[in-house]
Amino acid sequence: MKVGFVSLGCPKNLVDSEVMMGQLAAHGHELTAKPDEADVIVVNTCSFIDPAKQESVETILEMAEYKKTGVAKKLIVAGCLVERYRNDIQKDIPEVDHVIGTNEIETIASLCGPADEAVEANPLAPYLYHDLTPRLLATPRHHAYIKIAEGCDHPCSFCIIPQFRGAFRSRRFESVIAEATRLFSQGVREINLIGQDTTCYGEDLGLKDGLALLLERLAQIETPQEKWVRFLYAYPNRVTQKLLDTIAEWPSLVKYIDMPLQHASANVLKRMKRGAHGDIFLKLLERIRKTIPGVAIRTSFIVGFPGETEQDFEELCAFVKAAQLDRVGVFTYSDEETSKSFHLDGKVDKRTIHNRKRKLMAVQRRISAARNKKMIGQEVEVLLEGPSQETEMLWEARMRSQAPEIDGVCYINDDNGTVMKPGQMRRMVISEAHDYDLVGGLIDEAPQDVKVANAPLFPILTSSPEATRQRL
Ligand code: SF4
Secondary structure, three states: OEEEEEEOOOHHHHHHHHHHHHHHHHOOOEEEOOHHHOOEEEEEEOOOOHHHHHHHHHHHHHHHOHHHHOOOOEEEEEEHHHHHHHHHHHHHOOOOOEEEOOOOHHHHHHHHOOHHHOOOOOOOOOOOOOOOOOOOEOOOOOEEEEEOEEOOOOOOOOOOHHHHHOOOEEOOHHHHHHHHHHHHHOOOOEEEEEOOOHHHOOHHHOOOOHHHHHHHHHHOOOOOOOOEEEEOOOOHHHOOHHHHHHHHHOOOEOOEEEOOOEOOOHHHHHHOOOOOOHHHHHHHHHHHHHHOOOOEEEEEEEEOOOOOOHHHHHHHHHHHHHHOOOEEEEEEOOOOOOOHHHHOOOOOOHHHHHHHHHHHHHHHHHHHHHHHHOOOOOEEEEEEEEEOOOOOOOEEEEEOOOOOOOOOOEEEEEOOOOOOOOOOEEEEEEEEEOOOOEEEEEOOOOOOOOOOOOOOEOOOEEOOHHHHHHHO
16 A cells, blocks of 8 residues: 555654555555555644644544645544544544554554454553664754653643553663664764653663663764763652763763643642742752753743732743753643543633733743854854755754754755765854854864765654644
Protein backbone atom coordinates (compact mmCIF):
# COMPACT_ATOMS: atom_id res chain seq x y z
CA MET A 1 0.00 0.00 0.00
CA LYS A 2 1.03 3.64 -0.47
CA VAL A 3 0.61 5.30 2.92
CA GLY A 4 0.41 9.05 3.58
CA PHE A 5 1.29 10.27 7.08
CA VAL A 6 0.34 13.44 8.98
CA SER A 7 1.94 13.99 12.39
CA LEU A 8 0.56 16.62 14.78
CA GLY A 9 1.65 17.85 18.20
CA CYS A 10 4.91 17.48 20.12
CA PRO A 11 8.20 15.74 19.33
CA LYS A 12 7.10 12.77 21.48
CA ASN A 13 4.21 12.25 19.09
CA LEU A 14 6.58 12.70 16.15
CA VAL A 15 8.70 9.80 17.43
CA ASP A 16 5.53 7.67 17.56
CA SER A 17 4.87 8.64 13.92
CA GLU A 18 8.45 7.69 13.02
CA VAL A 19 7.97 4.30 14.71
CA MET A 20 4.70 3.74 12.84
CA MET A 21 6.39 4.67 9.54
CA GLY A 22 9.24 2.27 10.39
CA GLN A 23 6.70 -0.50 10.96
CA LEU A 24 4.99 0.26 7.64
CA ALA A 25 8.26 0.29 5.70
CA ALA A 26 9.40 -2.91 7.45
CA HIS A 27 6.18 -4.60 6.23
CA GLY A 28 6.82 -3.46 2.66
CA HIS A 29 4.39 -0.56 2.52
CA GLU A 30 5.49 2.55 0.59
CA LEU A 31 5.27 6.00 2.19
CA THR A 32 4.17 9.08 0.28
CA ALA A 33 4.12 12.75 1.22
CA LYS A 34 1.26 13.33 -1.23
CA PRO A 35 -2.10 12.49 0.37
CA ASP A 36 -3.83 12.46 -3.04
CA GLU A 37 -1.62 9.51 -4.05
CA ALA A 38 -2.08 7.57 -0.83
CA ASP A 39 -4.15 4.36 -0.60
CA VAL A 40 -4.15 4.77 3.18
CA ILE A 41 -3.84 8.03 5.16
CA VAL A 42 -2.76 8.06 8.80
CA VAL A 43 -3.30 11.12 11.03
CA ASN A 44 -1.32 10.97 14.28
CA THR A 45 -3.23 13.38 16.51
CA CYS A 46 -2.62 15.62 19.52
CA SER A 47 -5.21 16.54 22.14
CA PHE A 48 -3.57 18.05 25.19
CA ILE A 49 -5.45 21.36 24.92
CA ASP A 50 -8.37 22.81 22.95
CA PRO A 51 -6.49 24.36 19.99
CA ALA A 52 -4.62 21.07 19.50
CA LYS A 53 -7.90 19.11 19.53
CA GLN A 54 -9.42 21.49 16.98
CA GLU A 55 -6.39 21.15 14.71
CA SER A 56 -6.59 17.34 14.96
CA VAL A 57 -10.28 17.22 14.02
CA GLU A 58 -9.79 19.72 11.17
CA THR A 59 -6.89 17.66 9.81
CA ILE A 60 -8.87 14.39 10.02
CA LEU A 61 -11.75 15.98 8.07
CA GLU A 62 -9.30 17.47 5.55
CA MET A 63 -7.68 14.06 4.97
CA ALA A 64 -11.11 12.38 4.79
CA GLU A 65 -11.76 14.46 1.67
CA TYR A 66 -9.08 12.41 -0.13
CA LYS A 67 -11.33 9.36 0.13
CA LYS A 68 -13.64 11.31 -2.23
CA THR A 69 -11.09 13.23 -4.36
CA GLY A 70 -7.96 11.01 -4.17
CA VAL A 71 -7.34 7.26 -4.28
CA ALA A 72 -7.46 6.79 -0.52
CA LYS A 73 -9.48 3.77 0.57
CA LYS A 74 -8.64 3.91 4.29
CA LEU A 75 -8.29 6.66 6.91
CA ILE A 76 -6.59 5.71 10.17
CA VAL A 77 -6.53 8.01 13.21
CA ALA A 78 -3.83 7.50 15.84
CA GLY A 79 -2.45 9.30 18.89
CA CYS A 80 -3.69 11.26 21.87
CA LEU A 81 -7.09 12.27 20.46
CA VAL A 82 -7.90 8.54 20.21
CA GLU A 83 -6.94 8.06 23.85
CA ARG A 84 -9.49 10.70 24.89
CA TYR A 85 -12.28 10.32 22.35
CA ARG A 86 -11.93 6.82 20.81
CA ASN A 87 -15.67 6.08 20.72
CA ASP A 88 -16.67 9.65 19.70
CA ILE A 89 -14.30 9.55 16.69
CA GLN A 90 -15.74 6.21 15.52
CA LYS A 91 -19.32 7.47 16.10
CA ASP A 92 -19.05 11.06 14.79
CA ILE A 93 -16.56 10.68 11.90
CA PRO A 94 -17.74 7.69 9.81
CA GLU A 95 -14.96 8.32 7.24
CA VAL A 96 -12.47 6.97 9.82
CA ASP A 97 -11.84 3.26 9.23
CA HIS A 98 -9.57 2.48 12.18
CA VAL A 99 -8.46 4.17 15.40
CA ILE A 100 -5.28 3.17 17.28
CA GLY A 101 -4.13 4.53 20.62
CA THR A 102 -0.61 5.39 21.76
CA ASN A 103 0.00 1.84 23.06
CA GLU A 104 -1.12 0.18 19.83
CA ILE A 105 1.25 1.78 17.30
CA GLU A 106 2.89 -1.55 16.38
CA THR A 107 -0.40 -2.72 14.84
CA ILE A 108 -0.39 0.01 12.17
CA ALA A 109 1.01 -2.20 9.38
CA SER A 110 -1.64 -4.88 9.85
CA LEU A 111 -4.39 -2.25 9.57
CA CYS A 112 -3.10 -1.20 6.16
CA GLY A 113 -3.39 -4.70 4.80
CA PRO A 114 -6.50 -6.88 4.10
CA ALA A 115 -9.05 -6.64 6.94
CA ASP A 116 -8.65 -10.28 7.96
CA GLU A 117 -4.97 -9.74 8.66
CA ALA A 118 -5.57 -6.91 11.15
CA VAL A 119 -4.04 -7.67 14.55
CA GLU A 120 -5.24 -6.12 17.82
CA ALA A 121 -3.07 -4.85 20.68
CA ASN A 122 -4.15 -4.26 24.27
CA PRO A 123 -4.70 -0.46 24.36
CA LEU A 124 -3.95 -0.48 28.09
CA ALA A 125 -0.64 -2.37 27.92
CA PRO A 126 2.03 0.38 28.34
CA TYR A 127 4.09 0.61 25.14
CA LEU A 128 7.58 2.07 24.67
CA TYR A 129 9.70 1.46 21.57
CA HIS A 130 13.33 0.30 21.81
CA ASP A 131 16.51 0.39 19.74
CA LEU A 132 15.54 -2.56 17.53
CA THR A 133 12.11 -1.13 16.71
CA PRO A 134 12.01 -0.13 13.02
CA ARG A 135 11.87 3.69 12.83
CA LEU A 136 12.02 6.18 9.94
CA LEU A 137 13.30 9.66 10.83
CA ALA A 138 10.98 12.51 9.86
CA THR A 139 13.45 15.17 10.97
CA PRO A 140 16.27 16.43 8.71
CA ARG A 141 19.18 13.95 8.59
CA HIS A 142 21.38 15.97 10.98
CA HIS A 143 19.13 16.04 14.03
CA ALA A 144 16.92 13.45 15.72
CA TYR A 145 14.80 12.98 18.83
CA ILE A 146 15.19 10.01 21.15
CA LYS A 147 12.27 9.29 23.48
CA ILE A 148 13.93 8.05 26.69
CA ALA A 149 10.74 7.62 28.71
CA GLU A 150 6.97 7.71 28.43
CA GLY A 151 4.12 8.70 30.73
CA CYS A 152 4.25 10.85 33.86
CA ASP A 153 3.60 10.48 37.62
CA HIS A 154 3.39 14.19 38.48
CA PRO A 155 -0.05 15.46 39.70
CA CYS A 156 -0.17 18.81 37.85
CA SER A 157 -3.85 19.74 38.16
CA PHE A 158 -4.17 21.33 34.67
CA CYS A 159 -2.62 18.41 32.81
CA ILE A 160 -4.37 15.36 31.39
CA ILE A 161 -1.32 13.79 29.72
CA PRO A 162 -0.89 11.07 32.40
CA GLN A 163 -4.51 10.04 31.69
CA PHE A 164 -3.60 8.89 28.20
CA ARG A 165 0.17 8.43 28.23
CA GLY A 166 0.03 6.44 31.46
CA ALA A 167 2.41 6.13 34.38
CA PHE A 168 6.10 7.05 34.03
CA ARG A 169 8.37 4.36 32.54
CA SER A 170 11.97 4.63 31.36
CA ARG A 171 13.56 2.93 28.36
CA ARG A 172 16.41 0.56 29.18
CA PHE A 173 19.75 2.40 29.52
CA GLU A 174 21.62 0.30 26.94
CA SER A 175 18.72 0.57 24.48
CA VAL A 176 19.03 4.38 24.44
CA ILE A 177 22.83 4.16 24.09
CA ALA A 178 22.51 1.68 21.20
CA GLU A 179 19.99 3.87 19.37
CA ALA A 180 22.11 7.02 19.84
CA THR A 181 25.27 5.24 18.65
CA ARG A 182 23.45 4.11 15.49
CA LEU A 183 21.98 7.57 14.82
CA PHE A 184 25.39 9.27 15.19
CA SER A 185 26.91 6.70 12.81
CA GLN A 186 24.18 7.62 10.30
CA GLY A 187 25.20 11.27 10.23
CA VAL A 188 23.01 12.70 12.99
CA ARG A 189 24.92 15.60 14.60
CA GLU A 190 22.39 16.60 17.27
CA ILE A 191 20.29 14.30 19.47
CA ASN A 192 17.47 15.75 21.58
CA LEU A 193 16.33 13.52 24.45
CA ILE A 194 12.60 13.79 25.17
CA GLY A 195 9.92 12.46 27.51
CA GLN A 196 7.13 14.04 29.55
CA ASP A 197 9.74 14.57 32.29
CA THR A 198 13.29 13.56 31.28
CA THR A 199 14.69 14.37 34.74
CA CYS A 200 12.83 11.37 36.21
CA TYR A 201 14.77 9.08 33.87
CA GLY A 202 15.86 5.85 35.55
CA GLU A 203 13.96 6.30 38.83
CA ASP A 204 11.81 3.27 37.93
CA LEU A 205 15.01 1.37 36.99
CA GLY A 206 16.48 1.97 40.45
CA LEU A 207 18.98 4.50 39.09
CA LYS A 208 19.91 7.60 41.15
CA ASP A 209 20.57 10.60 38.87
CA GLY A 210 19.73 8.38 35.88
CA LEU A 211 19.62 11.28 33.41
CA ALA A 212 23.09 12.49 34.45
CA LEU A 213 24.48 8.95 34.04
CA LEU A 214 22.81 8.62 30.63
CA LEU A 215 24.14 11.98 29.43
CA GLU A 216 27.66 11.09 30.59
CA ARG A 217 27.55 7.82 28.57
CA LEU A 218 26.11 9.60 25.51
CA ALA A 219 28.89 12.20 25.69
CA GLN A 220 31.48 9.39 25.56
CA ILE A 221 30.13 7.79 22.37
CA GLU A 222 32.87 7.91 19.70
CA THR A 223 31.50 9.73 16.64
CA PRO A 224 32.98 10.52 13.20
CA GLN A 225 32.11 14.18 13.72
CA GLU A 226 31.46 16.70 16.52
CA LYS A 227 28.08 16.04 18.15
CA TRP A 228 25.53 17.85 20.29
CA VAL A 229 23.38 16.14 22.95
CA ARG A 230 20.48 18.07 24.51
CA PHE A 231 17.56 17.07 26.72
CA LEU A 232 14.17 18.81 26.91
CA TYR A 233 11.36 18.87 29.51
CA ALA A 234 13.16 19.01 32.87
CA TYR A 235 11.05 19.14 36.05
CA PRO A 236 12.34 21.94 38.34
CA ASN A 237 12.74 19.98 41.58
CA ARG A 238 14.49 17.16 39.71
CA VAL A 239 17.36 19.36 38.47
CA THR A 240 20.16 18.01 40.70
CA GLN A 241 23.70 19.32 41.20
CA LYS A 242 25.02 16.04 39.70
CA LEU A 243 23.01 16.74 36.52
CA LEU A 244 24.35 20.30 36.28
CA ASP A 245 27.96 19.21 36.95
CA THR A 246 27.68 16.55 34.23
CA ILE A 247 26.43 19.08 31.66
CA ALA A 248 29.24 21.47 32.63
CA GLU A 249 31.91 18.74 32.34
CA TRP A 250 31.28 17.37 28.82
CA PRO A 251 31.66 19.68 25.76
CA SER A 252 29.18 17.70 23.61
CA LEU A 253 26.40 18.18 26.20
CA VAL A 254 24.91 21.49 25.09
CA LYS A 255 24.67 24.19 27.73
CA TYR A 256 20.90 24.41 27.51
CA ILE A 257 18.21 23.77 30.13
CA ASP A 258 14.55 23.46 29.08
CA MET A 259 12.52 23.54 32.32
CA PRO A 260 8.79 24.43 32.23
CA LEU A 261 8.04 26.41 35.44
CA GLN A 262 4.40 27.08 34.56
CA HIS A 263 4.05 30.04 36.99
CA ALA A 264 5.90 31.96 39.76
CA SER A 265 3.14 32.78 42.25
CA ALA A 266 3.06 30.42 45.27
CA ASN A 267 -0.75 30.66 45.31
CA VAL A 268 -1.11 29.56 41.66
CA LEU A 269 1.63 26.89 41.83
CA LYS A 270 -0.08 25.41 44.89
CA ARG A 271 -3.40 25.19 42.99
CA MET A 272 -1.48 23.66 40.06
CA LYS A 273 -0.17 21.01 42.49
CA ARG A 274 3.39 21.89 41.51
CA GLY A 275 4.57 23.79 44.60
CA ALA A 276 7.55 26.14 44.97
CA HIS A 277 7.48 29.79 43.93
CA GLY A 278 9.47 32.55 42.21
CA ASP A 279 12.17 33.03 44.86
CA ILE A 280 12.94 29.31 44.90
CA PHE A 281 13.13 29.35 41.10
CA LEU A 282 15.46 32.38 41.13
CA LYS A 283 17.81 30.50 43.46
CA LEU A 284 17.66 27.47 41.15
CA LEU A 285 18.44 29.66 38.12
CA GLU A 286 21.37 31.19 40.02
CA ARG A 287 22.73 27.68 40.80
CA ILE A 288 22.29 26.59 37.17
CA ARG A 289 24.11 29.69 35.83
CA LYS A 290 26.90 29.39 38.41
CA THR A 291 27.52 25.72 37.54
CA ILE A 292 27.17 26.10 33.75
CA PRO A 293 28.56 29.48 32.60
CA GLY A 294 26.81 30.78 29.45
CA VAL A 295 23.93 28.31 29.82
CA ALA A 296 20.73 29.10 27.86
CA ILE A 297 17.52 28.61 29.85
CA ARG A 298 14.13 28.00 28.30
CA THR A 299 10.83 27.74 30.14
CA SER A 300 7.10 27.98 29.61
CA PHE A 301 4.26 29.49 31.62
CA ILE A 302 0.49 29.14 31.76
CA VAL A 303 -1.56 32.34 32.21
CA GLY A 304 -5.22 32.46 33.24
CA PHE A 305 -5.15 29.44 35.58
CA PRO A 306 -8.29 29.29 37.79
CA GLY A 307 -7.81 31.60 40.76
CA GLU A 308 -4.95 33.60 39.17
CA THR A 309 -5.46 37.13 40.49
CA GLU A 310 -4.09 40.32 38.94
CA GLN A 311 -1.57 40.34 41.78
CA ASP A 312 -0.49 36.74 40.94
CA PHE A 313 -0.03 37.75 37.32
CA GLU A 314 1.99 40.83 38.26
CA GLU A 315 4.15 38.56 40.41
CA LEU A 316 4.77 36.38 37.34
CA CYS A 317 5.73 39.42 35.23
CA ALA A 318 8.10 40.61 37.98
CA PHE A 319 9.65 37.12 38.12
CA VAL A 320 10.24 37.08 34.34
CA LYS A 321 11.92 40.49 34.55
CA ALA A 322 14.16 39.28 37.39
CA ALA A 323 14.93 35.88 35.82
CA GLN A 324 16.18 37.24 32.47
CA LEU A 325 15.45 33.94 30.68
CA ASP A 326 16.68 33.20 27.17
CA ARG A 327 13.57 31.52 25.79
CA VAL A 328 9.97 31.65 27.06
CA GLY A 329 6.79 30.02 25.75
CA VAL A 330 3.44 31.31 27.06
CA PHE A 331 0.32 29.13 27.05
CA THR A 332 -3.23 30.26 27.75
CA TYR A 333 -4.97 28.05 30.32
CA SER A 334 -7.19 25.42 28.62
CA ASP A 335 -10.08 24.15 30.78
CA GLU A 336 -9.89 20.42 30.00
CA GLU A 337 -12.98 18.61 31.29
CA THR A 338 -11.05 15.63 32.69
CA SER A 339 -8.37 17.73 34.45
CA LYS A 340 -8.47 18.33 38.24
CA SER A 341 -8.36 22.10 37.70
CA PHE A 342 -11.62 21.87 35.75
CA HIS A 343 -13.36 21.68 39.12
CA LEU A 344 -11.59 24.68 40.65
CA ASP A 345 -13.36 28.00 41.30
CA GLY A 346 -12.04 31.39 40.21
CA LYS A 347 -12.13 30.76 36.45
CA VAL A 348 -10.58 33.70 34.55
CA ASP A 349 -12.46 35.15 31.57
CA LYS A 350 -11.06 34.62 28.07
CA ARG A 351 -10.35 38.31 27.35
CA THR A 352 -8.30 38.65 30.55
CA ILE A 353 -6.40 35.43 29.75
CA HIS A 354 -5.45 36.69 26.28
CA ASN A 355 -4.51 40.14 27.60
CA ARG A 356 -2.23 38.50 30.16
CA LYS A 357 -0.61 36.34 27.47
CA ARG A 358 0.00 39.40 25.30
CA LYS A 359 1.43 41.36 28.24
CA LEU A 360 3.75 38.57 29.41
CA MET A 361 5.02 37.93 25.87
CA ALA A 362 5.74 41.66 25.50
CA VAL A 363 7.78 41.61 28.74
CA GLN A 364 9.83 38.65 27.44
CA ARG A 365 10.17 40.06 23.90
CA ARG A 366 11.99 43.09 25.33
CA ILE A 367 14.28 40.83 27.36
CA SER A 368 14.98 38.55 24.38
CA ALA A 369 15.70 41.53 22.10
CA ALA A 370 18.14 43.05 24.62
CA ARG A 371 19.94 39.70 25.14
CA ASN A 372 20.21 39.20 21.38
CA LYS A 373 21.55 42.75 20.90
CA LYS A 374 24.46 41.97 23.24
CA MET A 375 25.50 39.16 20.86
CA ILE A 376 26.28 41.48 17.91
CA GLY A 377 29.97 41.08 16.96
CA GLN A 378 30.25 37.71 18.71
CA GLU A 379 31.64 34.62 16.92
CA VAL A 380 29.49 31.53 17.49
CA GLU A 381 29.32 27.91 16.32
CA VAL A 382 26.19 26.98 14.39
CA LEU A 383 24.59 23.85 12.90
CA LEU A 384 23.41 24.55 9.35
CA GLU A 385 19.77 23.63 8.72
CA GLY A 386 19.43 24.58 5.04
CA PRO A 387 17.77 27.24 2.85
CA SER A 388 15.34 29.31 4.91
CA GLN A 389 11.60 28.68 4.56
CA GLU A 390 11.10 32.45 5.04
CA THR A 391 13.39 33.70 2.22
CA GLU A 392 15.52 31.75 -0.27
CA MET A 393 18.21 34.46 -0.02
CA LEU A 394 19.17 33.21 3.41
CA TRP A 395 20.13 29.95 5.01
CA GLU A 396 18.99 28.99 8.50
CA ALA A 397 21.24 27.67 11.24
CA ARG A 398 21.06 27.15 14.98
CA MET A 399 23.44 27.81 17.84
CA ARG A 400 23.72 25.29 20.68
CA SER A 401 21.39 27.59 22.62
CA GLN A 402 18.63 27.22 20.02
CA ALA A 403 16.62 23.98 20.09
CA PRO A 404 14.96 22.79 16.87
CA GLU A 405 11.49 24.05 16.01
CA ILE A 406 10.77 25.86 19.31
CA ASP A 407 13.50 28.55 19.52
CA GLY A 408 14.67 31.37 17.26
CA VAL A 409 17.26 30.75 14.53
CA CYS A 410 20.36 32.31 12.99
CA TYR A 411 20.04 33.55 9.40
CA ILE A 412 23.21 33.23 7.30
CA ASN A 413 23.57 36.13 4.84
CA ASP A 414 27.17 35.42 3.74
CA ASP A 415 28.59 31.95 2.93
CA ASN A 416 32.19 33.23 2.92
CA GLY A 417 32.50 31.87 -0.61
CA THR A 418 32.17 28.31 0.66
CA VAL A 419 29.75 25.45 -0.08
CA MET A 420 27.09 25.21 2.64
CA LYS A 421 25.43 21.86 3.40
CA PRO A 422 22.72 20.99 5.97
CA GLY A 423 24.33 19.39 9.01
CA GLN A 424 27.65 21.23 8.73
CA MET A 425 28.91 22.79 11.96
CA ARG A 426 30.33 26.20 11.03
CA ARG A 427 31.49 29.42 12.67
CA MET A 428 29.68 32.73 12.10
CA VAL A 429 29.91 36.32 13.32
CA ILE A 430 26.62 37.92 14.38
CA SER A 431 26.00 41.26 12.67
CA GLU A 432 22.28 41.83 13.32
CA ALA A 433 19.88 41.04 16.18
CA HIS A 434 16.07 40.81 16.21
CA ASP A 435 13.57 39.96 18.96
CA TYR A 436 14.10 36.20 18.64
CA ASP A 437 16.44 35.66 15.66
CA LEU A 438 20.00 36.64 14.74
CA VAL A 439 21.71 37.35 11.41
CA GLY A 440 25.36 37.01 10.37
CA GLY A 441 27.99 35.63 7.99
CA LEU A 442 30.18 32.54 7.99
CA ILE A 443 33.90 33.10 8.62
CA ASP A 444 35.42 29.62 8.21
CA GLU A 445 36.21 27.13 5.43
CA ALA A 446 33.74 24.35 4.63
CA PRO A 447 34.64 21.16 6.56
CA GLN A 448 35.53 17.92 4.73
CA ASP A 449 32.50 15.70 4.18
CA VAL A 450 32.57 12.66 6.48
CA LYS A 451 31.27 9.32 5.15
CA VAL A 452 28.30 8.17 7.24
CA ALA A 453 26.03 5.10 7.20
CA ASN A 454 22.72 5.38 5.30
CA ALA A 455 19.86 6.73 7.46
CA PRO A 456 16.22 5.71 6.92
CA LEU A 457 14.62 9.10 6.40
CA PHE A 458 11.14 10.13 5.34
CA PRO A 459 9.73 13.68 5.31
CA ILE A 460 6.08 13.81 6.39
CA LEU A 461 3.31 16.35 6.65
CA THR A 462 3.57 17.92 10.10
CA SER A 463 2.28 20.99 11.84
CA SER A 464 5.35 22.29 13.74
CA PRO A 465 4.94 22.71 17.47
CA GLU A 466 5.78 26.38 16.92
CA ALA A 467 2.92 26.62 14.40
CA THR A 468 0.67 24.94 16.97
CA ARG A 469 1.96 27.41 19.54
CA GLN A 470 1.21 30.30 17.18
CA ARG A 471 -2.36 29.09 17.17
CA LEU A 472 -2.46 29.01 21.00
S1 SF4 B 1 5.01 17.08 34.47
FE1 SF4 B 1 4.22 17.70 32.48
S2 SF4 B 1 3.29 15.86 31.59
FE2 SF4 B 1 3.57 15.51 33.79
S3 SF4 B 1 1.60 16.04 34.72
FE3 SF4 B 1 2.96 17.84 34.85
S4 SF4 B 1 2.54 19.04 33.00
FE4 SF4 B 1 1.69 16.98 32.67
